[in-house]
Amino acid sequence: MAKGFDxxxxxxxxMRRDLSQAVVEILDHPNASLLSFTDVRVTRDLSFAKVFVTYVLEDEEERDYLVKRLNACAPQFRHYLAKRLSIRKMPELTFYYDESVEYGAHMEHLLTSLVEKAQDKDDDTSQES
Structure with a gap:
């Protein structure tokens, strides 16, 4: 793998670790501590960074509101990171909601229900014998 990617x-x-520490003090919201930063993808030239977050609660309106607030506070987060990171160029931050956790939970639920149905079907056929 190329050295630049590492x-x-x-x-x-x-950046992900530092943002996790900064979110409560910068984002003035009672549920800010329920946000979790899952990934930060930085471009090779350090111009942009996509920050992926998840939210513990399932309230979709609250989740959308918090992502909008994060994007509105992006300059403050960028300033916070610039103090802590010694890089020549601080990327512009854009926050996105990471749906992979919910998707994984949904897939696990589907697989569990399939296994239960298969077990029920096996139990029914064994009782008929």
Missing amino acids: RTRRIGEQ
């Missing part, structure tokens, strides 16, 4: 990955990981 560097951007390390920078993204450090």
Whole structure:
């Protein structure tokens, strides 16, 4: 793998850790501590960073509101990161909701229900014998 990709990955990981610490103090919201930063993808030239977040509660309106607030506070987060990271160029931050956790939970639920149905079907056929 090219050396530049490792560097951007390390920078993204450090940004993720620092953002996790900053979210409660910058985002003035009672549920800010329920946000979790799952990934930060930084472009090779360090111009842009996509920040993926998840939210513990299932309230879709609240989730959308918090992502909008994060994007509105992006300059403050960027300033916070610039103080902590020693890189020549601080990327512009854009926050996105990461649906992979919910998708994974949904798929697990589907698989569990399929297994239960298969077990019920096996139980029914064994009782008929």
